[in-house]
Amino acid sequence: MSPTPRAGELRWDIIELLFFAYRDFVGDADHELEAFGFGRAHHRVMHFVHRYPGLKVADLLDVLRITKQSLGRVLKQLLDEGYIVQKTGNNDRRQRLLYATAKGEALVGKLAGLQTDRINRAMQDIDPAGQETVRQFLRAMIDRDDPDKVLETIFGSGKKPRE
Amino acid sequence: MSPTPRAGELRWDIIELLFFAYRDFVGDADHELEAFGFGRAHHRVMHFVHRYPGLKVADLLDVLRITKQSLGRVLKQLLDEGYIVQKTGNNDRRQRLLYATAKGEALVGKLAGLQTDRINRAMQDIDPAGQETVRQFLRAMIDRDDPDKVLETIFGSGKKPRE
DNA sequence: CAAGATATGTCAACATGACTGACATAAATT
DNA sequence: AATTTATGTCAGTCATGTTGACATATCTTG
Numbered sequence: 001m002s003p004t005p006r007a008g009e010l011r012w013d014i015i016e017l018l019f020f021a022y023r024d025f026v027g028d029a030d031h032e033l034e035a036f037g038f039g040r041a042h043h044r045v046m047h048f049v050h051r052y053p054g055l056k057v058a059d060l061l062d063v064l065r066i067t068k069q070s071l072g073r074v075l076k077q078l079l080d081e082g083y084i085v086q087k088t089g090n091n092d093r094r095q096r097l098l099y100a101t102a103k104g105e106a107l108v109g110k111l112a113g114l115q116t117d118r119i120n121r122a123m124q125d126i127d128p129a130g131q132e133t134v135r136q137f138l139r140a141m142i143d144r145d146d147p148d149k150v151l152e153t154i155f156g157s158g159k160k161p162r163e
Numbered sequence: 164m165s166p167t168p169r170a171g172e173l174r175w176d177i178i179e180l181l182f183f184a185y186r187d188f189v190g191d192a193d194h195e196l197e198a199f200g201f202g203r204a205h206h207r208v209m210h211f212v213h214r215y216p217g218l219k220v221a222d223l224l225d226v227l228r229i230t231k232q233s234l235g236r237v238l239k240q241l242l243d244e245g246y247i248v249q250k251t252g253n254n255d256r257r258q259r260l261l262y263a264t265a266k267g268e269a270l271v272g273k274l275a276g277l278q279t280d281r282i283n284r285a286m287q288d289i290d291p292a293g294q295e296t297v298r299q300f301l302r303a304m305i306d307r308d309d310p311d312k313v314l315e316t317i318f319g320s321g322k323k324p325r326e
Numbered sequence: 327c328a329a330g331a332t333a334t335g336t337c338a339a340c341a342t343g344a345c346t347g348a349c350a351t352a353a354a355t356t
Numbered sequence: 357a358a359t360t361t362a363t364g365t366c367a368g369t370c371a372t373g374t375t376g377a378c379a380t381a382t383c384t385t386g
Contacts, residue, residue: 010272011279012214016317017301019207022185023228024306041343044182051175057363065186070344072364094353094362109173116174122303130296133289137297138180140285143187154179202371220334233373235335257333257382 028114036107041066041074043111049084050100050108052150056089057096062148083107191277199270204229204237206274212247213263213271215313219252220259225311246270 029043036042048063049055061071075098078084083104089095100108123131139155147155192206199205211226212218224234238261241247246267252258263271286294302318310318 009279010275011282012275013298014282014301015210015275015278016214016313017298017305018185018188019210020314020317021301021304022181025181025304027306039342047178051179058361066343067345068364069346069366073343076364089362092354092362094351096363112173112175112178115178116172118304119174119177122300125303126296126300130293130300133293133296134300135176135180137285137289137293138177138184140288141184141188141281142180143190150179151183154183204372221332229372230374231334232336232375236372239335252333255333255383257380259334 025115025118028118029111032111032114038077039074041070042078043108045071045074045078046083046100046104046108047112048150049098050105052153053099054087054097055149057098059149060098063150078104188278188281191281192274195274195277201240202237204233205241206271208234208237208241209246209263209267209271210275211313212261213268215316216262217250217260218312220261222312223261226313241267 026040030040033039033043044064045060048060052059057068057071057075060075061068064071075084079086082101085099085101086096087099089097123134126134142151144151144155189203193203196202196206207227208223211223215222220231220234220238223238224231227234238247242249245264248262248264249259250262252260286297289297305314307314307318
C-alpha cells in the first residue's frame with residue numbers, strides 16, 4: 001500500500017554496477033565491429049551460430065528474442081558477405097541449419113578475445129571459488145522458465161557445445 | 164600471427180552468461196515501461212537523476228554516452244510529463260540541475276523493485292563474502308580511465324549518494 | 327567592458343535495429 | 357488432399373541513436 005514499499009532494501013549498487021559493467025563489456029566489441037560495418041545485432045548472430053553450429057533460424061529467433069524480419073536483415077548480410085553458410089536439414093529439408101565460416105569464426109574469435117581480456121582483468125584478483133560464485137550469480141539471474149535451445153544446453157546437463 | 168591466438172582460453176561461458184543475465188535483467192523493466200509509453204532510454208535518465216539529485220545535463224551525457232540530441236528528446240518528455248524538474252544552478256546560472264519529482268521517484272522505485280527481486284533471488288544462496296566477490300567482479304569490469312561524475316562517486320571515496 | 331568560452335536547447339537529416347501484419351513457398355505431417 | 361510448419365520477404369512504422377549547424381544565456385578572461 002505504501003508508495004515506496006521497500007525504500008531501504010533496493011539493490012541500487014548492483015543495479016548500477018550491472019549497467020556500467022555491461023556498457024563497457026559490449027563497448028569493446030562495438031568499437032571493433034564498426035570497422036566491419038556491422039552492429040551488435042551481427043555480433044550476437046555470429047556468436048551463437050559459431051557456438052552452437054547447426055542452429056536453426058527458429059532457435060536463433062528464440063535466443064535473440066527478436067522478430068523474423070529483424071533477424072532476416074542481419075542474417076542476409078552475414079550470408080552474403082560469407083561469414084555464415086546455410087545447409088538444408090537432413091531430417092527436415094525445410095530447415096536451414098546455420099554454420100560459421102572460417103571468416104566468421106575469425107571475427108567472433110577476435111571479439112571474444114577483447115571481451116575475454118576484460119573478464120580476465122576483472123577475475124585476476126578472484127580465486128577459483130570466487131570465480132565460481134560469480135558464475136553462480138550470473139546463472140541465477142537468468143529466467144529458467146521457457147528456456148530456449150541454447151539455455152537448455154547451458155543449464156541442461158552440464159554438457160557444453162564446445163571446448 | 165596465428166588466426167585464433169587463444170582458442171582454448173576464451174571465456175565463452177562468462178560472455179554468454181552476461182548476455183542472458185543482462186537480457187533478462189533489463190527485460191523486467193522493459194515490460195513495465197511499456198505501460199507508461201516509455202523505453203529504456205527514459206528509464207536510464209530517470210534512474211540517474213533520481214540517484215544523483217542535482218545532476219547537470221552535461222553529467223548525464225557523460226554517463227549515458229549518448230548525444231545531446233538523443234538525450235534532449237527523452238528529457239523533454241520526462242519534463243513535460245512531470246517526472247523530472249529542472250532548477251537553475253546557484254553558482255552557475257547556465258546550468259540546469261535535474262531532480263526527480265515524487266512521480267518520478269515512484270516510477271524508478273517500482274522498476275528498481277522488480278530488478279531487486281531478481282537480484283535477491285540470484286543472491287539468496289550466496290553468502291555475504293560471495294556477494295562481495297560479485298560486486299568486486301562487476302566493479303572490475305568497468306573502465307576506470309576517464310570516469311564520469313557518477314563513476315567517481317561510485318569508486319571515488321566509498322561515499323554513496325544515498326541511503 | 328568587450329571578447330571568447332561554456333552550458334544548454336533546438337533544428338534538419340539520417341542510420342540502425344527493433345516492431346507488426348500480411349503473404350509466398352516448400353516440405354512435413356495428418 | 358488438406359493442414360501445419362519453417363523459412364523468406366514485402367511494406368510501413370517506431371524508438372533511439374548519430375552528425376553538424378546554430379541560438380541564447382551566462383560565465384570567464386584579457
